[in-house]
Amino acid sequence: MKATEMNSLSNDASGSPVVEAKDLRKNFGSVQAVRGASFSIARGECFGLLGPNGAGKSTAIRILYGATSRSGGSLTVFGLDPAREAREIKKRLGVVTQENALDEDMGVRANMMMYARCVGLPRADRGKRVDELLGAMSLDHRSNARIRDLSGGMQRRLVFVRALLRQPGLLVLDEPTTGLDPAVRLHMWERVRELKDTGTTILLTTHYMDEAERLCDRLVIMNEGEIKAEGAPREMIERYCPGTVAVFPKEAGLRERLVTAAAENPDFSWFEDRAGINVRGPGLAAVESFLGHHGMIPRILRPSTLEDVFLEITGRELGGDA
Amino acid sequence: MRETLSLAWRVTMRHWDVYRQNFVANISPTLSDPLFIILALGIGLGAYITDIDGRTYLVFLAPGLAISTALWSAFFETSYGFFIRHTYEHVYQAMMTTPIGPREIILGEYLWVGLKGAGMSLGVTIVLLVFRLGDPLFAWTIPLIGFLVALACGAIGLIASSFVRNINQFQTVYAILINPLFFFSGIFFPLDQVPRFIQVICFASPLYHGVRLGQAALWNDGFGAALLLHGPFLLLLTALLCPIGWMRIFPKLYR
């Protein structure tokens, strides 16, 4: 049943991207939240939208499902324009909103039953679907609880249930795992992969770089409303900061030695952040021989991650919006 | 259009679901307030008033207060109620992720206040009829009048919601608009003897026309004539206010 539904979704416009944004813009008065973002999301892929606080991620997402108008550019979702055909788009969409926005006036199950009606599940199927999803998210024992009596993580899981009530062709996740404990986060990743395996396209926003690295086939990094970089996670690490990083404690004398040593060798660079003074080189062997040569012992030796790429592109300072 | 209605109905049903969870607590003040006013003023104050146009004060008050429940329930629903759902509870934000859009939300809101106003004024009327404080012949028109009055007053609440910056500012709207509307609607005294300019202003009040219609119906006194005079005004005001409310609140839901 699942698979056939997914297939019927993928048949109608096979090959064409699920989301295509060209020069997308959004102004709130004088604030330019999105300034000419172009990206496309292919059918069945997990696409990451990363960026610091205030980068315009949620705004872009809200435009995508017709909750906000756009100020410029073109956008199609399933080949439809959200400004005119949001309703048709939303029939095929599941959204985990950044704010839970659960209905405080109703209990857990009543909430989901209400949304099941809103998304248009036939009356006869609602109870079964809701109970199935509550069970899958281990919330069945809290069916009658009030929303405010749930823990933050439980509320987050309930938002997942809401997004999955009608099996979506495109699942939009705006910081889905914020506030979840490690076990639940792993569980969510598994669910997301399962959905992806059944053909669901996924748009993911997150501040957890490990999450993006694990789940995303492709991602963009946004900053101040613009897309600054795009690629597969591994590919971006290779492109922007390949190699290995040695992390040293922040000591004035050490900094001087490191800076001079790094300046001598064009393959090496240094930067300072909260973790300490960092020296980056092309690979583990090269970094080890560099350290041996200068007789320095780092606190940590680690491969570059997506986080390095993110910080490299968006800057290590707190933005005005942060 | 059919789909729009069906989606709007889901919004209405959400409000009904929430309302009926605490049905008794919710409905008691709406029904008891007008009945207490009728009793207190009708019996207490009424003792000092011989009659108005040949009616006891009790009978005089009754229809207007039945209609006024439509004003109160509609105004509170679309002012405080809407503001809380929108700003604090993010109810609409979540609905917007479903096929429901801003149009359906507003339409659902109107349907809800209209039906609630109809139900409330009918409820009070039934109690009045039980106590023989009205003529049942035209009583069936009360929910229709209540529906229109509630739509118009609901629109006023939505317009207020579109202007206020915080929830306390509704008190100002209440004080300078809703209260005068209530007291100068012909519920408590006939408007014939108030200064002419007030009478003219009252003609712009949907509640006034609703009250006049309700009185003609429950007194069974010149209903046809009242329908001809006040019916078109009530319809016109409702038809004017509802789109204004719509246009004011739409950008708050979709910007």
Ligand SMILES: Nc1ncnc2c1ncn2[C@@H]1O[C@H](COP(=O)(O)OP(=O)(O)OP(=O)(O)O)[C@@H](O)[C@H]1O
């Ligand atoms: N309704 C609004 N009115 C005015 N400005 C807004 C509105 N919504 C967003 N903004 C502004 O648009 C910019 C982008 O906000 P947005 O919520 O899209 O950021 P984000 O990338 O999702 O950030 P975060 O990671 O903190 O969730 C911010 O400067 C924000 O202040």
Ligand SMILES: [Mg+2]
């Ligand atoms: Mg956001």
